[in-house]
Amino acid sequence: MIPVATPVIDEEEIEEVVKVLRSGFIAQGPRVAEFEEKFASYTGTEYAVATSSGTTALHLALLAAGVGKGDEVITTPFSFAATANAALYVGAEPVFADIDPLTYNIDPEGIEELITPRTRAIIPVHLYGQPADMDPIMDIASEHDLMVIEDAAQAHGAEYRGRKVGSMGDAACFSFYPTKNITTGEGGxxxxxxxxxxxxxxxxxxxxETERYRHTYLGYNFRMTDIAAAIGIAQLAKLDEFNRRRAENAAYLTENLRDIDGLETPFVADGVGHVFHQYTLRVPDVRDELMEFLNGEGVGTGIHYPMPIYMQELYRRLGFKAECPVSERAASEVLSIPVHPALTSDDLEMITGTIRAFFER
Ligand SMILES: Cc1ncc(COP(=O)(O)O)c(C=O)c1O
Known part of the structure; x- marks a missing residue:
């Protein structure tokens, strides 16, 4: 089976982890500080604060940005649930704006009409590794005095008009889950x-804690370990090469699939550097049949995501409602296929050949 995603771990990561284990310093320590400095420098920001996951990064970023009880946070419903859950954690209410049908990212045109006196923040997501349309989002935020927290969990190294994602909003959050463009096991x-x-x-x-055993605020234990940071430092050094291979794989897939009637290959907006966390096809009529066929032939797939967040059981029970027809349609048509850097040219040929075989049946 060709997996839809896989971490790429070499001897280097293994050696770095062993060094940390031998050092005796295995919780948050010098390697976390080093990882933060290197990640901030890579992203082009002054600061970076490493956490235990992308989810805890979002939770902390909202708290640190002063978002809390009674506030509204405008975000996309077409994302992993953690994006909106972070608003719930801090007592705020996610408000869902529909997406652009081509990029699957939040449509800036739909944001302004959702702003109320309670709106405090916008969380755009750079979905599948393609930056959201940040210029109009930042303009709306500055006009209405809103915070912008980028959810860059899927977009390490992606660029928007010459700027790296993670450097445009008031803060940004990345995930290092094993399927992501770089990993630390769990981390953010x-x-x-x-x-x-x-x-x-x-x-x-x-x-x-503002000093040892002086608890000034209600905090958490959301720390990253030095074991995870050691993996992250080694991975970060390879990020550009991983992304180059993802882009190359994506170009091959598009070149060999674009002429098939019955599917649409990914759209890449002008002026962005897409890092292809996912390579996601739109298959309007036979998505589930194609998925089953591919899985049967040994090609892993993923549906990112099968429903807009507001349709999840949790959100229904909490009484959330939204009108996002573009997201609902996308949820029933998207299908991610492998694009990760560990694919061989045989894998790529096999993937495109199998998709062609399905449509030629
Ligand atoms: C868009 C998005 N936001 C947030 C997260 C949460 O990150 P994590 O799994 O590291 O908690 C993920 C990934 O899982 C994600 O894809």
Whole structure:
């Protein structure tokens, strides 16, 4: 089976982890500090605060940005549930704006009409590795005095008009889950140029301690370990090469699938550097049949995501409603196929050949 995603781990990561284990310093320590410095420098931000996951990064970023009870947070319903759950964690209410049908990212045109006196923040997601349309989003935010927290969980290294994702909003959150463009096992990081957000996030990450055993705020244990950071440092050095291979694989897939009637290959907007966390086809009529066929032939697939977040059982029970027909349609038509850097040219040929065989039946 060709998996739809897989971590790429070499001897280097293994050696770095062994070094940490031998050092005796295995919780948050010098390797986390080094990883934060390198990640901030890569992203082009002043600060980075490493966390235990992308989800805890979002949770802390919202808290540190002052988003809380009674606030509304405008975001996309076409994302992993953690994006909206983060708003719920801090007592805020996610409000869902529909997506652009081509990029699957939040449509800036739909944001303004959802703004109320309670709106505090916008969380755009750079879905599948393609940056959201940040210029109009930042304009709306500055006009209405809103915070912008980028959910960059899927977009390490992606660029928007010459700027790296993670450097445009008030803060941004990345995930290092094993399927992501780089991994630390579990892990996340917040990037920001805002000193107060960085400081507050790092205090809240460790029990709200402003000094040892002085608990000034209700904090958490959302720390990253040095074991994870050692993996992250080795992975970060390879990120550009991983992304180059993802882009090359995506170009091959598009070249060999674009002429098939019955599917649409991914759209890449002008002025963006897409890092293809996922390579996602739109298959309007036979998505589920194609998925079953591919899985039967040994090609892994994924549906990102099978329903808009507001249709999840949790959100229905909480009474959430939204009108996002573009997201609902996408949920029934998208299908991700392998694009990860470990694919061989035989794998790529096999994937495109199998898809062609399905449509030629
Ligand atoms: C868009 C998005 N946001 C948030 C997360 C949460 O990250 P994590 O799994 O590291 O908690 C993920 C990934 O899982 C994601 O894809």
């Amino acid at each position: 990081i917040i990037t920001t140029d805002n000193e107060e957000i960085a400081e507050m996030a790092s205090v809240l990450r460790a029990h709200g």
